Amino acid sequence: MSGSSPDVEPVSPSGRAPSRRGPGLAVLTALGQPVGTAIIAGWQHASVGIIGYALLVFSGLALADRHRSPRRNFLIVVAATLAYHLLDRPVGVTLLAPMIGAAAVMAAGHRWLVAVASAGAYATWVLVSGATLRQALAALALIAGAGLVTEFGSLVAARVNDGIAEQRRLFEERQRRRASEQRLLIAAELHDVLGHHLSLINVRAGVGLHLMDRDPEQARAALDAIAQSSAEALREVQTVLNTLYPTGEAAPRAPTPGLDRLAELTEAAALSTRTVIDGTARPLPAAVDRAAYRIVQEALTNIRRHAGTGAAATVTIGYRPDSLVVEVDDDGGGVRHPGPAPAGNGITGMRERAAALGGELTAGPTPDSTGGWRVRATLPLGSDQTREATA
Secondary structure: OHHHOOOOOOOOOOOOOOOOOOOHHHHHHHHHHHHHHHHHHHHHOOOOHHHHHHHHHHHHHHHHHOOOOHHHHHHHHHHHHHHHHHOOOOOOOOOHHHHHHHHHHHHOOOHHHHHHHHHHHHHHHHHHHOOOHHHHHHHHHHHHHHHHHHHHHHHHHHHHHHHHHHHHHHHHHHHHHHHHHHHHHHHHHHHHHHHHHHHHHHHHHHHHHHHOOOOHHHHHHHHHHHHHHHHHHHHHHHHHHHOOOOOOOOOOOOOOOOHHHHHHHHHOOOOEEEEEEEOOOOOOOHHHHHHHHHHHHHHHHHHHHHOOOOOEEEEEEEEOOOEEEEEEEEOHHHOOOOOOOOOOHHHHHHHHHHHHOOOEEEEEEOOOOOOOEEEEEEEEOOOHHHHHHHO
């Protein structure tokens, strides 16, 4: 039966017991009840007495235990308040402690106890004190009003607690979503770094094997390029992986690549590459700078894979007032690329990079050539996504 079950601390919707409250409210009640009652008694020219003050202080201090044992605490507070009124002490701020105790009992799910204890205390007072009909009705109205105030306060407190819990849940959800997005960005970075450098190493290794017997010097140059590309790949991978560690545990060993390293990128691409700057170059948000570099890197990697090292590429960086336009064209190297862009991981990754910043990316055959391919990305400079990614 519920009436015989021990008091248990209520559990919050998240499954965790609420944190312990301090005795602050109990102390304030222990001070507020006698002070308020003394002021009202002075208006009535009545005396509270030492015993009356002691009962008011005791009922307030008893509230310190209301969260651990709400039912027992409520009964003690009601008994102390009833004793005060049975001693025929003046009416004042005497129902504050019972109201707070009732709110704790209701929050613990024992609403029935509030009704039973209140009705029992009222009936006992009426029978023992010999109250007149007018006094009985006035006391009943006072108890009913206190009950309504307690009920309303409990509802407001419950709504506030629910709102706080919902805000905490939304915050945790945003944190999880940010962590998931960060993992996706790291995966995209690793894809770009490894895809670019492994493709370059593969091309250089093929050249070295082909020239090893006929032209050892050229073969040595190819091996040097492989060594440099592998070292650069290791540095970039280390830089990306360092973001997985908390700040200060592993400082990046190399700066995050951006368009300031575009010349190095095109020089190491093993392609005939021309760079065009359209507009006045200026500092860019870090997220846009990094995304532009990776898009050019992936586009050149795709050219080597699909058009071959005989293709010629043109990289155009367009500085617009509110956006950065990155365009990578190739002449196809004699290989025709009809139809829409293939659904490869490289193009998908570039498109996701642009979309993450509020931009867009298109990839497909160039309209004015027989076998060329064009990748064009527009990256806004002032979008909310750009600011969040930079932050």
